[in-house]
Amino acid sequence: MTSGPLIEAVGVSKTFRGGGLFRRGRPVHAVRGVDLAIPRGAAVGVVGESGSGKSTLGRLLLGLTPPSEGRILFEGRPIAGVSRAEWRRLRRHLQIVFQDPFGSLDPRRRVGAQIADGLAIHGLVPAAERAARVDALLRQVGLEPAHARRFPHEFSGGQRQRIGIARALAVQPAFLVADEPVSALDVSIQAQILTLLDELRARLGLTLLLISHDLHVVRHLCDRVVVMYLGRVMEEGPVRAVFEAPAHPYTRALLSATPRLDPARRTRRILLSGEPPSPSDPPSGCVFRKRCLHARADCAETVPPLAPHGPARRVACINEHALG
Known part of the structure; x- marks a missing residue:
């Protein structure tokens, strides 16, 4: 464990090449020259209009998208070019809660099995103990152990997002990206999910990157805010x-x-x-x-x-x- 930032972007840019199969389109400059250091245990909000590069920045920090330029560092070490074994270790510590609670779960599998996937992949819990761990995770996000045996279509949007949070937390990550986690939910449910994220961050010592178009959400949940426009950071500082x-x-x-x-x-x-x-x-x-x-x-x-x-x-x- 290092004393510096948990995760850091150093001169990071991301350009997507446009065009179809038979033509070459103009490149899309999604993120441009971003320098950002996120301290361990911090809650950082990223705001900006649609197309500002917020979600692309989140995916870059998670290693889900490789940068066109620059480096992403986790605990002071680059995440690019590592061995397969090292990437598996890193993948456990870098997790995401998606915007769409309906599309982020496999409709053909029971939710308990989906939450347990990470436990099996990373070998964190013996097979005989996984069901008990899944029960504990469901309770942690405000659901019942009996819900593990149900399929995603049996839940509301808010409940599905709780399941998505439980799945992300199963592997005990250090860094969690929440990409517009309540934008697809009813207003009456949004506050419950945001309160849950805030409580879990404090209890588990998570480092959180919250991507949101709602400035009120960022103001009440985050320590720092990053304001993006057309792929660049315009302002960054204490909320x-x-x-x-x-x-x-x-x-x-x-x-x-x-x-x-x-x-x-x-x-x-x-x-x-x-x-x-x-x-x-x-x-x-x-x-x-x-x-x-x-x-x-x-x-x-x-x-x-x-x-x-x-x-x-x-x-x-x-x-x-x-x-x-």
């Missing part, structure tokens, strides 16, 4: 600092669109012009410049570095007058 005093113009626009119950703390809505550019044809310089109210001529020429901005905070903007 309270970023939400109370957003520095980047894009962060301010996102937060201004979030409803607030306290009338005294409501802010003027910042309307961004147009739609986000295509990741296959990003603007030169600052990717946000075509929608930024503070854009200058040099914003088209310079890619703004993610530079320090106050304690434990970074912002990507070369226009000091635009920063909050």
Whole structure:
């Protein structure tokens, strides 16, 4: 175990090559030049509009997608190019809870068998003890041991997501990515699943990356927040600092669109012009410049570095007058 970050992205980019069988399309720049260090035990939220690269970043950190450039480090060591045996060990520590609780489970298999898969693959529990371990995992996520004998179609969406969480936790991971874990659920169920994730993180000492379009969720569950736009990180820092005093113009626009119950703390809505550019044809310089109210001529020429901005905070903007 190292004293540095649990997981780290160093200059990570991901480009997908477009096109079909007989034609070559334009490359899609999903993630571009991301540097991110996630401390052990932290809860980090990743926010941004659709197409900002949030889910791709999560998959890169898990090793599910190889980067086009840069490195992913787990406990200080690269995860690329390791032996099959070493990758199996790493795979146990890197787990995901998917967005779709209906599509993430095999409809032909009982849920107990699906939860037990990881235990068998990684040899964590003897075969004679797996049923008891599955029962304990079901209780841990608020379900009953008898549910192990049922099939996925017999459960509600919220219950299926609890099963997905139990399956991810079965192998005792160190790092868990929750990719929009409640967006497919009824509003009445969302708070229950988020509370469960928060309780499990505290109890088990998990390091959590929460991908969400809901800024309220990130504010209440996370220690730090990463704001992405068109594959780049615009702002990163402690949740309270970023939400109370957003520095980047894009962060301010996102937060201004979030409803607030306290009338005294409501802010003027910042309307961004147009739609986000295509990741296959990003603007030169600052990717946000075509929608930024503070854009200058040099914003088209310079890619703004993610530079320090106050304690434990970074912002990507070369226009000091635009920063909050």
